[in-house]
Amino acid sequence: MAGSNGINESTDIKAVRHKTAKFHKRRQNKHDKQSDIKKFPKKANNCDYCGRQCEKEKCPAYGKKCDSCGRYNHFKSQCRQGKYMKRRSEVKHVSVNVYTDDSESEFEINTVESSEINMVQSKIFAKMLLVDQNKQIKFQLDSGATANLIPKSLVHESLIEETDNTLTMYNKSQMSAYGICTLRLKNPKTNKRYNVKFIVVGDEYTPLLGSRAIQQMSLIKIQFHNILTCEKGDNMNDFSMQNIVKEYADIFDGEGSFQGHLHLEIDETITPVKSPLRRIPIAMKPKLKSKLQRLETNGVIKAVDTPTDWVSSLVTVKKPNGKLRICIDPKILNKALKRSHYPLPIIDDLLPELNEAKIFSKCDVKNGFWHVNMDESSSYLTTFETPFGRFRLMKMPFGISPAPEYFQQFLEREIENLPGVRTVADDILIYGEGDTVEEATADHDIKLKAFLDRCRSRNIKLNRDKFQLRLTEMPYIGHLLTADGVKPGPEKNRCNNANG
Secondary structure: OEOOOOOEHHHHHHHHHHHHHHHHHHHHHHHHHHHHHHOOOOOOOOOOOOOOOOOOOOOOOOOOEOOOOOOEOOOHHHOHHHHHHHHHHOOEOOEEEEEOOOOOOOOEEEEEEOOEOOOOOOOEEEEEEEOOOOEEEEEEEOOOOOOOEEEHHHOOHHHOEOOOOEEEOOOOOEEEOOEEEEEEEEOOOOOOEEEEEEEEEOOOOOOEEOHHHHHHOOOOOOOHHHOOOOOOOHHHOOOOHHHHHHHOHHHHOOOOOOOOEEOOOEOOOOOOOEOOOOOOOHHHHHHHHHHHHHHHHOOOEEEEOOOOOOEEEEEEEEOOOOOEEEEEEOHHHHHHEOOOOOOOOOHHHHHHHHOOEEEEEEEEEOOHHHHOEEOHHHHHHOOEEEOOEEEEEOEOOOOOOOHHHHHHHHHHHHOOOOOOEEEEOOEEEEEEEOOOHHHHHHHHHHHHHHHHHHHHHHOOOEOHHHOEEEEOEEEEOOEEEEOOEEEEOHHHHHHHHHHO
């Protein structure tokens, strides 16, 4: 007999009995399997580090290096990182065919297909040849690093230039460095050579090539068509010092160079002089030799093996931090050098331009005189004697009489036509104008960015430690620049009080 819903009741009862019988059968099978398991003794757990049954504190993997991840105290077969990468390589890609019923909003999966995904390497390494040492080194390629690192044991001590810089790790911790050096690398695959600047660190760290280097060496290519375009100035809105150093790291690093070459004019009526070698303390000679080698590597000096008319004495001074400063004594040479008589600016020429200035920044050219390259004949005039042979300066030296005029002439030519940027000696002033501090700040930031871009394009290097940014009051050449106008500097006030 059929019910009101159109379903045969006897058929429905048989179906229920069939399901009940299948349910009891499944329970019986499950009970039998559990009984079989109890017949076998429980197997002892193997060690997570060696994969064997070992005594505690006597694991054979202790002190051993894993061939998979390079870490210690476990075997490759038990490497968690290796297992994790293996699981990642076995991930299946699931493609789902779905349909929907017009009366319902739920989805139903019909079929599942799988396909293997290629494993993506978590670390990338490349072998590079250190040309001077003729040694192949395995470098890690790190697209997230802003510096290149190399352990101290791989660099000759004479090539290391001391520095006070510290490195900030990904976890914000600080790491001190032994110094910096420039090494010549060769890619054995392409036979191309590169001059790469490294930060020298402890031997416990892995040799590393940072983002800029691996892109310039064509080891990694950025797929910019897959990246949403970012405006160049997006992260420069606040113009913090940290932001500037990050965005313009290259203008604080290395030695700069102005365009063109300097030719020194000399009075031919003055007889050339060859000054004798000054004695150097024995304890200072190793440091002097290392200093000369670094300067030669950086292109500041060059060895001389031919006769020269002028030879100056070498002056060495030990600075309070223990570093060595060297220069020549050009006292006799200055008598023969002709002055350029280039007009040097004074602060009185600048003050009228600062009537509406309210925000100020000041920066210092790093090793300013060394930005000026000398031509061949002028370079031989600066030849000097050392215990390790004669050298000549390729850059304009400190101490020669026409140096300030030439430096001012070259520097003003490099920063010409930049509004709100003025220089007196090697102090460069950037100022912002406006009726309010907010307007002056916006004007200052535009001028500062134009100046930083000019430094980058003209290879001008700045001293990061002497960079003063966005000040409303700043002492400058004996005066105090403020948002309310120019006032006498603290030194002048003290003098007036003493005289009064």
